[in-house]
Amino acid sequence: MSVDGDATRVSLPDLAGKRVLVTGASGGLGKRMAIEFARQKCKVLVHYFTRREGARHTVQVCEEAGSPFAMSFGADLRSEAAIQTLVDCVEKDFGGVDVLVNNAGIVVKSAVEDCDSKCFDDVYAVNVRAPYLLSRQLAGAMKQSGSGVVINISSVHGTDAAVEFMSAYAMSKAALNALTQSMAAEWAPTIRVLALAPGVVPVERSQKALEETKDMWFQYMPMKRYGTGDEIAKMAIFLASESSAWTTGSVVTVDGGMTARMFMPIRPKPVSPPEPSPVQHPHTAAGP
Template identity: 35%
Template structure:
């Protein structure tokens, strides 16, 4: 796979899965726009690793993905800096876990705003660029929770299920213009989010995984890199599980 000359936007790219995706795309030669919300220091470190791995250029952009206008400004800035956008990976996400009967409205709204609305915002502004350019690749990061549901994560599961609906709908709309839209649905991946789980919860999760281990961010990044490449040009509207068999 070769992404030389391509420019990729990766949201939520300052750590975890997003950082691994940015670095994997960089290793294939892509320019990378590292979109982050909080830590400029972590984002700068990811950019440095991207350049070390072979990216022609990597730059960090702070953006509230839930803000429609801020996303437009960010996409415009990336276009101006790199001359265009070829790949979009929507990875930014948060969780505010709790049982639905006692879930605060604010916790539901916050998760949907970042995970689902944030994905829509970047899809809305980037898809138009891809249509005008006559091609593009979009990969949205969903979750196994969006496929199967998960107790204590109704808000998170709903947002990730919504991403699957967005993926399939947009794929139908843009397929004839050489734009592919796919989703990756990770299972339990060894990131800050899963490290915050209690030991009991982690053991319960491991007992459900056929491969008996947590995934690595690199496992997800490899799937994203394939879907972003020319090798996946005839694959669109699909949801690829990277979950060690938990959804079997």
């Protein structure tokens, strides 16, 4: 691994020419990861749900960053038929993928009593079932080519950092971690499967709220700051590269030390739970 003239720019030559699908890449962490893969000269397929213009902008930036080929494709990952259409597009235009980044996710903040079966099913469909189906459908071509990498974007809320009013989301990320380990055991040594679990990382949608609550969050973090999208993206390309060739089945946490504490301070619970938030669909991942 080398670093070019920009001290923060990572160069991993073995990724050049790789075909990469990033789901939920019209904004947020997905967009940052797509751009970072483009900087490594990868061919990038940008998935989006409803934010077509955001996806087009991601494609434009990927091309400017050095990707030899970038395109976008819209699909509702709650639908198995839409997932199959996305897979067909990948196989037709890319001939398969070398790296799959399952980033798209739904975040719902509500009390357990307020998250009905529709809410629960939507979260599970996008955060767990879609990565399962995409990985399963694309694994065949990876096996035929002799190698492949699947990176599932998880969260500290699926490991150790429990917070109230996020039960469906936390459940889905814990399930994704278990899926990661099972697939890694089954598909080794040809395909490596990893989970990347960010801590609290502001993205477009959460910037204002996290700025207002930073004092509360920073008491949990030895590093005393939020992470950045670039830091998560650079970890993703490291995991996808040959520099991580002996790494599979791991849940890699990038959280400023948040889960390294012996315990997390418990903040006083609000007098009443928040109003149930609308389901946030998979056009971006909203941080952890």
